[in-house]
Amino acid sequence: MKKSIFRLFRFQGPISILYYLAFAGLLWYLIVPHTSIFYRTNLFDPFSVRINAEDIVLKKGEEFHIYLLRLNERVRYSSTDIKVADVSIFGTITAYRPGTTFIRIRFDGKERKCRIRVIDISHRKLTLSKGEGHRLYIKGPNGRVKWYSGNKKIATVSRFGKVRAHKKGSAVIYAKVNGKLLTCQVIVK
Template identity: 55%
Template sequence: MKKNNILRLFQFRGAISIIYYFAFAFLLWYLIIPHTSLYFNNKIFTPFNKRLNEEDITLIKGEEFTLRVMNFNKRLYFSSTDIKVADVNIFGTVTAYRAGTTIIRVKMRDEVLKCRVRVIDINKKKLNLKAGKNYRLNVKGVWFGVSWSSGNSSIARVSRYGNVTAISKGTVKIYGKVRGKTLSCTVTVR
């Protein structure tokens, strides 16, 4: 009787078996958790502890930033959890490649420091519209918090959700500001 109960755990009969729960937990832990704030936790600031010069940075695609460890003068090992989003070299220079989030880990002796890197990019750099037409711009790499503005609202207007409406002929820049970084799209209205 006990043997049958154990075998039922591994069978699929209209309900999810224990194997599926393990697979789900594995995917959650290794693919999802490193990109959330559960993985990245802020420590209390103490002036004499080893710490990074920044623990949370936002970069535009193609931008670079150098991480430094304060109060430490030994060999450091840098690594990225997702090298497709941003990678780091042996000197601590982080290079942003595509929109997304990654964690840069700095390993020293028996301690690991972490820095969250958010890479952002706009979905269109140049846009051609006829007067009266609309197009939705968005910033890849963040879900909310983008502040939109138009360089000249008589040529093209933009809503707070990134919807661009062409008004009259001309060229204008539409700006999206997020986390202190500004992205732009050049809109040409025909």
């Protein structure tokens, strides 16, 4: 019995190679579409129409140009929440206030979507007395925030955004979120 099983999987010339290629193709066609491999979004398809960015983080007031790759047709852009971010007829996205919105790109009866997350810092300028503290935070949907001070002798900041004034002068507090840098000018009197 064992010899007959091993004989089945033994290469015996070009016929058996074609058999294995056909068998692998059949597995790919019948089984893979029903697995998680098929539903992954990062599979590369060189012939499909794609957006240049599918998830964008913008600061309040910032602009970004969105477009479709491999398409030479007229497209229509629209925003699901124009108070957060709006898009022009040429694909220029402008961020207005913190929040999340989706940009829809319609072409030839099809649609692609791009998520826009707009962030801002709670205070752009802060005046503190010596020894006083104040908490800064990020408005809008954000991920991990990294806080640091430009001048630790004047003011320091904790990893939770708590600013502490030490002596007279001015310092810049930086918050780095998803590759974006937000700043707050701190003046200590």
